[in-house]
Amino acid sequence: MTPILRILPILLLLGCAPLQPGADPIVVRAEQTTAIALDTFDLFLRVERQNEAALYKLNPRIHDYANLIRREAPQWLATARHLTKAYKSSRTEASKANLGTIVSLLLTSISEAQRYVALAAPAPATDH
Numbered sequence: 001m002t003p004i005l006r007i008l009p010i011l012l013l014l015g016c017a018p019l020q021p022g023a024d025p026i027v028v029r030a031e032q033t034t035a036i037a038l039d040t041f042d043l044f045l046r047v048e049r050q051n052e053a054a055l056y057k058l059n060p061r062i063h064d065y066a067n068l069i070r071r072e073a074p075q076w077l078a079t080a081r082h083l084t085k086a087y088k089s090s091r092t093e094a095s096k097a098n099l100g101t102i103v104s105l106l107l108t109s110i111s112e113a114q115r116y117v118a119l120a121a122p123a124p125a126t127d128h
Contacts, residue, residue: 026096027088030103034080037106041073044113047120055120062116069113080106 048066055062087095
């Protein structure tokens with residue numbers, strides 16, 4: 001099974017899961033997004049490292065993006081966790097906006113990493 005296919009069911013289940021009664025959707029989605037980002041970045045970096053030379057030939061931006069994730073993602077994830085805690089303790093419009101900003105950044109980064117993982121997946125065999 002290709003790496004993207006391994007994580008896809010998790011993304012679908014978490015993204016569509018109904019909220020528990022009384023749960024704050026802002027907090028739930030932020031926590032889900034942070035967890036998905038961690039898993040997606042881990043998968044992307046493993047795939048990129050295992051196929052570094054071939055992927056660099058395919059598209060040098062894949063390697064550049066992997067280096068960006070290696071450099072920046074730890075801080076993004078820490079910021080998301082910090083802002084989630086801040087929002088939980090003070091549900092103000094400002095804390096909601098700050099949390100929304102980091103969640104948006106994570107979602108964009110997840111999407112880009114998934115796009116590159118999909119490029120790394122071997123083409124399906126065709127029967128002739």
